[in-house]
Amino acid sequence: MRFLAKKAVRWGLVVLILVLIWAGYQVLMERSAGIPEDEQNQALKEDVEGSEELSAMEDISKKEIKIQYLGHASFLVEADELRILMDPFSPQVGYGTLELEADLITVSHEHMDHNYVAAAPDAKVLRGLTSDGLGWEEISYSVGEMSITSIPTYHDKASGKLRGRNSIFIFDLGDIRLVHLGDLGHLLNEGDVEKLLPVDVLLVPMGGHYTIDAMEARQVVEQLVPSVVVPMHYQTKVTRNWPISELDIFLEGEEVVLQKGEKPISFSRDNLPESTEIWVLEPTK
Numbered sequence: 001m002r003f004l005a006k007k008a009v010r011w012g013l014v015v016l017i018l019v020l021i022w023a024g025y026q027v028l029m030e031r032s033a034g035i036p037e038d039e040q041n042q043a044l045k046e047d048v049e050g051s052e053e054l055s056a057m058e059d060i061s062k063k064e065i066k067i068q069y070l071g072h073a074s075f076l077v078e079a080d081e082l083r084i085l086m087d088p089f090s091p092q093v094g095y096g097t098l099e100l101e102a103d104l105i106t107v108s109h110e111h112m113d114h115n116y117v118a119a120a121p122d123a124k125v126l127r128g129l130t131s132d133g134l135g136w137e138e139i140s141y142s143v144g145e146m147s148i149t150s151i152p153t154y155h156d157k158a159s160g161k162l163r164g165r166n167s168i169f170i171f172d173l174g175d176i177r178l179v180h181l182g183d184l185g186h187l188l189n190e191g192d193v194e195k196l197l198p199v200d201v202l203l204v205p206m207g208g209h210y211t212i213d214a215m216e217a218r219q220v221v222e223q224l225v226p227s228v229v230v231p232m233h234y235q236t237k238v239t240r241n242w243p244i245s246e247l248d249i250f251l252e253g254e255e256v257v258l259q260k261g262e263k264p265i266s267f268s269r270d271n272l273p274e275s276t277e278i279w280v281l282e283p284t285k
């Protein structure tokens with residue numbers, strides 16, 4: 001008898017659960033019936049689009065940017081199969097003759113250590129200054145998810161009276177902003193800082209004499225608070241006769257300095273540091 005009683009209770013619970021499930025289903029169907037079909041389809045479409053957008057954002061955050069230091073103030077950056085050559089130097093500088101393939105060349109100003117466009121003769125050239133060097137070009141160029149813009153600055157602290165003008169190039173590569181300061185010769189004003197922020201990767205000159213010096217470069221880094229700082233335009237064995245300082249002066253006292261070697265390095269939004277790091281890239285031999 002006890003067995004039969006327990007069995008009856010179990011069956012009763014099963015029936016009760018089934019009734020509750022059926023009741024819930026009926027309520028759901030009644031509510032759905034009250035929503036027009038086109039609204040149901042729109043809701044489904046928005047869910048799908050939302051999932052696709054989220055997936056696209058995740059893909060962008062994982063896209064890798066490759067950067068290679070060629071020497072002096074010249075870099076080769078690759079993003080989405082687009083190859084960008086920045087401030088190519090003349091063979092006169094001493095690093096050898098640049099000969100490579102690139103889709104774009106950017107030139108911050110018209111000095112021989114920054115404007116050797118013969119390095120990639122088939123590339124489109126974006127010049128920061130007018131052909132006579134006396135004015136700025138307003139750069140606004142885009143391809144796919146990438147855009148390149150510029151900010152007018154000077155090559156010295158005397159509004160260009162000593163060494164002329166300079167253009168800062170801003171590269172928005174998907175969700176990463178890379179900034180090449182060219183031969184910046186002064187600290188940034190508030191307006192320039194607002195236009196530049198937020199900066200992920202900052203290519204900053206620090207040799208002094210022709211550009212800002214090591215102390216001023218640190219101040220610019222404090223102004224922009226980038227995730228990564230890559231120093232450039234400093235004295236090496238090749239430029240040992242130039243009146244510019246060595247890299248060690250800029251690195252002195254810095255806590256997070258990573259030696260990245262001379263090979264190209266890759267990074268994405270996912271692996272950028274949360275606080276500022278200095279990445280030292282050796283010029284490619």
